[in-house]
Amino acid sequence: MNKTGFLYDERYKLHETGHFHPEVPDRLPSVYNGIKKAGLLSKLVQIKACMPEMKWIETVHDKNYIQRFEAACSSGKTIFDSPDNQMCSVTYDTALLAVGGILAAVRQVMDGELNNAFCAVRPPGHHAEINRAMGFCYFNNIAIAARYIQKQWGIERVGIVDFDVHHGNGTQHIFEDDPTVFYYSIHQHPSFAYPGTGREFEYGKNLGYGYTKNSPVLPGQGDTEYKRLMQRDLFPAFAEFKPEVILVSAGFDAHVDDDMSDIKLSTEGFSWIVQKIVEMANTCAHGRLISVLEGGYSLRRLPELARNHVEILLNG
Amino acid sequence: MFVSRSMTRKVITVDQEAYIFEAQELMTRKNIRHLPVVDKANRLIGIVTDRDIRSALPYRFFKESFSETKKEKLSNLSVKDIMSKNPISISPTYTIQDALLVIQDSRVGALPVVDDDGKLTGIISVRDLLRAFTNVLGIGEPGTLLCILVEEKVGQLKKIVDAITKENISFGSVLVARYWDENKRAVFPYLLTQNVAHVKKKLEKLGFTLLDPMQWYLDQLPKHEVTAETPK
Ligand SMILES: [Zn+2]
Numbered sequence: 001m002n003k004t005g006f007l008y009d010e011r012y013k014l015h016e017t018g019h020f021h022p023e024v025p026d027r028l029p030s031v032y033n034g035i036k037k038a039g040l041l042s043k044l045v046q047i048k049a050c051m052p053e054m055k056w057i058e059t060v061h062d063k064n065y066i067q068r069f070e071a072a073c074s075s076g077k078t079i080f081d082s083p084d085n086q087m088c089s090v091t092y093d094t095a096l097l098a099v100g101g102i103l104a105a106v107r108q109v110m111d112g113e114l115n116n117a118f119c120a121v122r123p124p125g126h127h128a129e130i131n132r133a134m135g136f137c138y139f140n141n142i143a144i145a146a147r148y149i150q151k152q153w154g155i156e157r158v159g160i161v162d163f164d165v166h167h168g169n170g171t172q173h174i175f176e177d178d179p180t181v182f183y184y185s186i187h188q189h190p191s192f193a194y195p196g197t198g199r200e201f202e203y204g205k206n207l208g209y210g211y212t213k214n215s216p217v218l219p220g221q222g223d224t225e226y227k228r229l230m231q232r233d234l235f236p237a238f239a240e241f242k243p244e245v246i247l248v249s250a251g252f253d254a255h256v257d258d259d260m261s262d263i264k265l266s267t268e269g270f271s272w273i274v275q276k277i278v279e280m281a282n283t284c285a286h287g288r289l290i291s292v293l294e295g296g297y298s299l300r301r302l303p304e305l306a307r308n309h310v311e312i313l314l315n316g
Numbered sequence: 317m318f319v320s321r322s323m324t325r326k327v328i329t330v331d332q333e334a335y336i337f338e339a340q341e342l343m344t345r346k347n348i349r350h351l352p353v354v355d356k357a358n359r360l361i362g363i364v365t366d367r368d369i370r371s372a373l374p375y376r377f378f379k380e381s382f383s384e385t386k387k388e389k390l391s392n393l394s395v396k397d398i399m400s401k402n403p404i405s406i407s408p409t410y411t412i413q414d415a416l417l418v419i420q421d422s423r424v425g426a427l428p429v430v431d432d433d434g435k436l437t438g439i440i441s442v443r444d445l446l447r448a449f450t451n452v453l454g455i456g457e458p459g460t461l462l463c464i465l466v467e468e469k470v471g472q473l474k475k476i477v478d479a480i481t482k483e484n485i486s487f488g489s490v491l492v493a494r495y496w497d498e499n500k501r502a503v504f505p506y507l508l509t510q511n512v513a514h515v516k517k518k519l520e521k522l523g524f525t526l527l528d529p530m531q532w533y534l535d536q537l538p539k540h541e542v543t544a545e546t547p548k
Contacts, residue, residue, distance in 0.1 A: 020483075020514040082458075083484055084510050127458075127510075134458060135510040166510065169458065192530075194510040195458030219530045259513045262528065297513075 001043070002287070004313045005108055005117030007101045008032055009049035012122045015094035018078065018086040022260060022297040023123065023136040031120045031293065034303025035310055043314055045114055049121075052100035052144075059147035060140055060174055065131045069095075069138060081133040095123055095138040102292055106145050109288050110153050110245070116281070116289040116313050118250070120306070124294040126168030126249045127195060135166065135195055141292050142249050143174045146181050149245055156180055159243025159285075161234065161277050162187070163270075164251020164294040165261040167198025167214065171249065177208040182241045184234050186226060188254070188261050189216040213237050217254075219262035223269035226254075230276065238280050245288045246281045250274075252296025252305045260297050267304055274312045287316060319415050320408035322448040323429050323438035329354045332361065332396035339395050340369045350426040352436055353399050359434045362399035365425070372398045405430040408437055412448050415440055454488025459508040462516065465525040468499050476503060479522060483515045502527065 013025035035041060057066060072080045073092035080087055098121035105117040125142055127135030146158045160175075162168040162185040175181040183204075190196045204212035215229040238246075256264040274291075281289040291313065296302055330339050330351045339351055343366050353362035372393060405428040406418055415427060419442060426441035450456060466472040473492070480487070488506035495502045507515075516526055 020511075022511060022513055082508075083486070192461055194460045194512075196455050197458070219528060259516075260510075262530075 002115040002314050002316045003113070004044055004310060005047050005105050005114045006035065006041075006044040006310060007047040007049070007105050007117065007119035007121065009097065009101060011049055011097055012094060012120070014088075015091045015122055016086075016088040017136070021086055023295075024297075024299075025122070026299055027296065027302060028120055028122060030299045030302035031306040034305070034307040037303070038307045038311070040307065040310055040314070044310065045108070047101060047105050047108070047117065047119075049097040049101040050104055051096055052103050056103060056144055056148050057096075057099060057139060059151065060130065060143045061128075062131050069133065080138070082135075084135055085133045085138065087138075091123070091138065097121075098123065098125070098141055099139050099144055102141050102145050102290070103148055106148055106290055107152075109290055110149060110155075115287045115316065116278075117291065118306075118310050118313055119290065119292045121293055124164075124251070125292070126162055126164060126171050126251075126294050127166070128170040129173055130170075134170065136295075137170065140170045140174060142168075142247050143171050145247055145290060145292065146175070149247075150180065155244045157182070157241060157243050158245050158247060159238055159241060159280075160184065160247045160249065162249035162251070162294070163254065163273055164249055164296075165254035165258070165263050166194050166251065166295060167216075168249055168294075169195045169197045172198065172202070172212055172214075175208065176205045176212055179204075179207050179211045182211045182213075182237065182243060184213045184215075184237065185249075186215040186217060186229055186234070188263050189218050192219050193261060211241070217263055220264065222256065222264035223266055223272070226265060226269060226273065230273065235276070235280070238284070242284045243280075244285055245290070246277060246285050248274075248277060248289065248291035249294045250291045250296075250309065251294035252298070252302060253294075255296070255298055255301050255305065257301050258296065258298040260295060267301065267308065270305055271308045271312060274309055278312055278316060282316060289313070317412045317448070317452075318408065319406060319410045319412060319429055319440055320438065322412060322444050323408070323440040324444060325438050327352060327428075327436055327439050329358075329436065330364065330395055332394065332399065334395045335391065336364075336369050336372060336393045336395060336398060337391060339364055340366070340373075343369075350439065350441065351395075352403075352428045352439060353395055354436050358436055360403070360405055360428050360430050360436045362396070362401045363403040363428060364395050364399040368398050368400070403428060406440075407431065412445065412452075416445055419445065452489060453491075454506050454508070457488050457508055458510075459488045459506050460510060460512045462503075462505050462507060462512065462519075463527040464503045464505070464519060465495065465527050466501050466503055468501055472501075473503065475522060476505065476519065476524065479518055480505060480507065480515055483518070485509050485511075485515060 128137035429438040
């Protein structure tokens with residue numbers, strides 16, 4: 001059995017998003033309780049939130065953006081950059097704690113104390129651009145983790161798999177020029193879903209051309225199509241790229257019961273995806289894998305999805 | 317939405333006395349396919365395209381199988397010998413929609429834009445028009461497309477727009493399309509938000525049918541099949 005880290009902190013619930021917003025604090029207890037009720041907590045190494053060093057956030061975001069975010073938050077603004085990004089007075093601090101916790105998990109995996117980890121954080125990150133908050137996201141958690149791994153441990157190749165039902169525009173744009181970070185995303189087709197990027201013909205830019213891969217999925221599709229596309233697009237690409245660490249943007253909003261999308265993945269479909277990613281990590285990355293929560297809004301389904309997710313990480 | 321806003325203003329032009337090789341070299345260097353031909357007063361007198369040049373210079377010419385005399389004859393050709401005289405042009409006050417219809421009818425790849433005095437003020441290409449329509453669709457901005465089926469009667473669109481506006485959601489665009497059922501229309505609001513679950517429920521409560529966009533696509537497919545004409 002693997003040594004698997006589990007990042008969870010009550011303080012991640014402090015970021016409030018207001019009325020009729022799907023990215024609610026209750027998402028996290030759903031995740032936590034699913035894992036707890038299955039009796040998995042004692043098998044996991046629990047990790048708590050902590051403040052990150054700002055220099056790591058600055059490897060991804062402009063200083064000016066970070067200041068703008070802090071100022072907007074402390075001046076009591078309830079919206080930042082886009083109407084989707086509703087916030088409260090502690091949103092900035094919560095976003096920092098999310099990054100800090102993830103970096104702590106990364107450190108433990110990279111130092112060999114853990115094989116892998118699941119980070120249940122809020123707010124999510126993959127839509128956040130270098131200079132702009134978008135789609136419920138403020139700091140691009142996964143991108144910061146990738147840069148941290150490269151700079152602190154001299155890792156050359158990081159692979160990111162993003163199975164949130166929305167395209168991680170922020171992550172793609174941050175690494176589109178960079179041949180050392182391979183970004184793969186599978187998501188609902190951008191003509192039918194937010195944010196409208198992640199088309200099949202986006203492959204990265206300049207030196208990074210060929211190190212971005214998108215698999216858009218048409219509305220109404222589910223397990224079969226995901227399996228077909230990941231087998232066609234992801235597995236061969238990672239077999240060739242040979243990432244030394246795999247990061248996962250784990251969004252659970254492609255579930256058939258999640259009303260954020262028209263994709264119909266089953267609970268078993270998610271398990272298949274995670275199992276395959278774990279196998280890839282075992283093959284090329286010594287099993288090193290850090291998974292970070294993105295979307296997933298069905299409070300009814302999150303418990304089982306989170307439980308299966310960490311169970312697969314534990315069993316390798 | 318006028319042509320003057322979307323056209324290219326710094327037009328690269330050519331003199332009618334220029335050799336076609338010079339025109340060809342200019343197009344390659346500037347990565348363009350249409351060269352308006354103007355007189356000394358910048359009045360439009362013709363247009364030459366990369367295709368005009370290609371048909372004037374047979375492929376074999378480059379393979380050097382032609383006799384030297386034939387080669388010389390061809391290389392003496394100047395722009396005025398092969399240009400289209402009195403090309404179709406439009407005025408800067410034309411709308412983008414006008415330009416689109418003219419381009420569609422005339423099957424050209426670009427239209428010179430000429431003012432009332434006959435002077436060339438710009439050129440608008442298919443590429444410029446596409447950019448303008450990408451802008452109209454709003455798809456340069458992050459957002460979500462809804463697909464709503466409505467009865468063909470007055471006030472339906474207003475209801476939808478009001479309901480969405482009340483949720484504080486901005487519009488990237490709204491398209492209306494015919495539906496197979498003649499009494500219905502499909503409305504496609506492109507909303508600049510990720511957060512559409514609530515507004516979808518609200519629209520359903522108002523009695524609107526939210527279509528599965530794939531279903532709409534499949535329903536439309538056979539009826540919209542157009543066979544492209546291939547030039548002989
Ligand atoms: Zn998502």
